[in-house]
Amino acid sequence: MPLVEKARIMDAEKMxxxxxxxxxxxxxxxxxxxxxxxxxxxxxxxxxxxxxxENIKKIEGVQLPIGILDITLYRDDLATSxxxxxxxxxNVPFPVTGKRIVLVDDVLYTGRTVRAxxxxxxxxxxxxxxxxxxxxxxxxxxxxxRADYVGKNVPTSRREIVxxxxxxxxxxxxxxxxxxxxx
Amino acid sequence: MHxxxxxxxxxxxxxxxxxxxLTAEEIELILDTxxxxxxxxxxxxxxxxxxxxxxVVNLFYEPSTRTRMSFELAAKYLSADSVNISxxxxxxxxxxxxxxxxxxxxxxxxxxxxxRHSAAGAPKLLAQTVDCHVINAGDGxxxxxxxxxxxxxxxxxxKGRLKGLKVAIVGxxxxxxxxxxxxxxxxxxxxxxxxxxxxxxxxxEVEKMGVKVFYxxxxxxxxxxxxxxxxxxxxxxxxxxxPTWREYARLYGIxxxxxxxxxxxxxxxxxxxxxxxxEITPDVAEGTQSVIQEQVTNGVAVRMALLYLLMGxxxxxxxxx
Numbered sequence: 190m191p192l193v194e195k196a197r198i199m200d201a202e203k204m205x206x207x208x209x210x211x212x213x214x215x216x217x218x219x220x221x222x223x224x225x226x227x228x229x230x231x232x233x234x235x236x237x238x239x240x241x242x243e244n245i246k247k248i249e250g251v252q253l254p255i256g257i258l259d260i261t262l263y264r265d266d267l268a269t270s271x272x273x274x275x276x277x278x279x280n281v282p283f284p285v286t287g288k289r290i291v292l293v294d295d296v297l298y299t300g301r302t303v304r305a306x307x308x309x310x311x312x313x314x315x316x317x318x319x320x321x322x323x324x325x326x327x328x329x330x331x332x333x334x335r336a337d338y339v340g341k342n343v344p345t346s347r348r349e350i351v352x353x354x355x356x357x358x359x360x361x362x363x364x365x366x367x368x369x370x371x372x
Numbered sequence: 373m374h375x376x377x378x379x380x381x382x383x384x385x386x387x388x389x390x391x392x393x394l395t396a397e398e399i400e401l402i403l404d405t406x407x408x409x410x411x412x413x414x415x416x417x418x419x420x421x422x423x424x425x426x427x428v429v430n431l432f433y434e435p436s437t438r439t440r441m442s443f444e445l446a447a448k449y450l451s452a453d454s455v456n457i458s459x460x461x462x463x464x465x466x467x468x469x470x471x472x473x474x475x476x477x478x479x480x481x482x483x484x485x486x487x488r489h490s491a492a493g494a495p496k497l498l499a500q501t502v503d504c505h506v507i508n509a510g511d512g513x514x515x516x517x518x519x520x521x522x523x524x525x526x527x528x529x530x531k532g533r534l535k536g537l538k539v540a541i542v543g544x545x546x547x548x549x550x551x552x553x554x555x556x557x558x559x560x561x562x563x564x565x566x567x568x569x570x571x572x573x574x575x576x577e578v579e580k581m582g583v584k585v586f587y588x589x590x591x592x593x594x595x596x597x598x599x600x601x602x603x604x605x606x607x608x609x610x611x612x613x614x615p616t617w618r619e620y621a622r623l624y625g626i627x628x629x630x631x632x633x634x635x636x637x638x639x640x641x642x643x644x645x646x647x648x649x650x651e652i653t654p655d656v657a658e659g660t661q662s663v664i665q666e667q668v669t670n671g672v673a674v675r676m677a678l679l680y681l682l683m684g685x686x687x688x689x690x691x692x693x
Contacts, residue, residue, distance in 0.1 A: 237547070259408060260678075262408075262412075262420040262421070262450075263420065263421060263422070266420075266681075267422060267423075267684060272683075275404075275405075276405050276409070276677075276680065277406045278407060278408045278411055279410060279411060308421065312415070312417050312419075312420070313415065313417075314416075325601040344620065
């Protein structure tokens with residue numbers, strides 16, 4: 190079945206403005222950058238965290254520490270899934286204990302990835318606060334998890350796929366909704 | 373994150389019986405997966421919930437400290453339960469066959485059986501008997517794949533690659549399952565393998581495995597990146613394969629003078645346990661070029677990777693987002 194683009198949610202310009210807004214919200218909510226750190230969830234949460242850090246540096250003149258989190262080993266579907274995700278390295282080069290952590294991902298959907306990420310961070314230490322920033326919240330939560338910072342809320346059906354494309358990973362910046370078409 | 377995934381080539385095998393049948397890509401996948409596993413071992417909390425509710429049975433028909441403990445810790449770090457069966461106190465002494473033992477273990481719900489056996493081919497027989505996963509932890513003179521994988525991981529970690537490196541394996545090649553697995557693995561990964569040892573401890577026609585054979589250890593060590601000494605077992609002396617320990621040490625032992633033939637940054641390796649002063653002198657075994665202790669650490673990481681890959685499902689996928 191072919192995958193067809195149904196709608197374009199964001200272009201490069203809109204994505205840039207959205208990330209800038211989230212960066213401002215992070216600084217405002219945390220009353221500055223003291224003790225703040227960003228952790229991106231692999232894959233696309235990582236470049237998003239880097240872009241947020243870049244924006245916060247422009248706003249506050251402070252380079253925030255950035256960590257990379259691979260949640261594969263914390264997934265709850267390994268025992269039941271026939272799929273076997275590739276494990277990549279987690280690299281959080283700072284102690285998380287006592288830090289205000291902003292967890293960054295591209296799409297918030299069922300909440301299971303975020304649940305796994307919370308477990309992974311807590312295994313590294315005891316942060317003071319963990320907040321969540323996502324570019325797109327598409328709904329259909331299966332766990333009591335919500336984002337503190339949302340780029341765009343996009344109501345979707347489960348049949349649809351939200352694809353976030355980033356320059357760093359895909360060569361272009363855009364967010365689209367796709368769907369399998371029964372042709 | 374949503375459920376759409378793109379398929380990429382990955383681990384497809386039920387068992388790990390040896391390196392002879394693996395492709396270079398499969399070996400690479402194991403080594404790559406072991407990298408994040410080693411990171412877990414460095415954490416304050418050395419445990420991830422990945423294999424919660426899975427069970428690993430270590431069935432060792434031969435004595436072992438490091439391999440058995442390594443598998444046990446690998447399982448525990450991934451939150452799997454592990455059980456060790458000591459053959460001397462099991463029903464094997466009552467005459468229970470390997471197949472019966474395996475079926476009994478499987479009937480109790482084991483997901484993986486790790487087997488070490490003095491008979492070559494025992495892991496294959498086991499794999500054909502049971503539906504659960506089987507890992508060969510050493511069978512006779514045949515293969516010891518996880519040891520070779522941890523050796524390759526150690527070399528790759530230190531040298532950044534395997535392709536094009538010169539590796540000298542010195543000692544009792546004839547009886548060494550470690551040597552065989554390393555030959556299969558290293559040659560597949562593009563390394564040049566040289567073997568050195570007494571003619572009585574060299575398998576006939578071993579050159580057919582794509583290696584170079586030397587009977588003078590100094591020649592074999594000339595310009596190599598890695599020197600791997602093998603353990604000499606006491607039985608070999610009784611068999612009359614060489615006259616005395618002292619003579620073996622004098623002609624084939626890795627000492628500081630011989631090591632100078634290798635590259636200045638050559639790694640010194642040994643699968644352990646080391647007969648100090650026989651196959652390797654203490655100053656070399658504990659010297660700056662030695663990575664013998666790191667091999668032990670890496671053994672746990674590689675076995676964690678294998679347990680994950682074997683129990684992780686049938687195909688590899690990566691989430692699209």
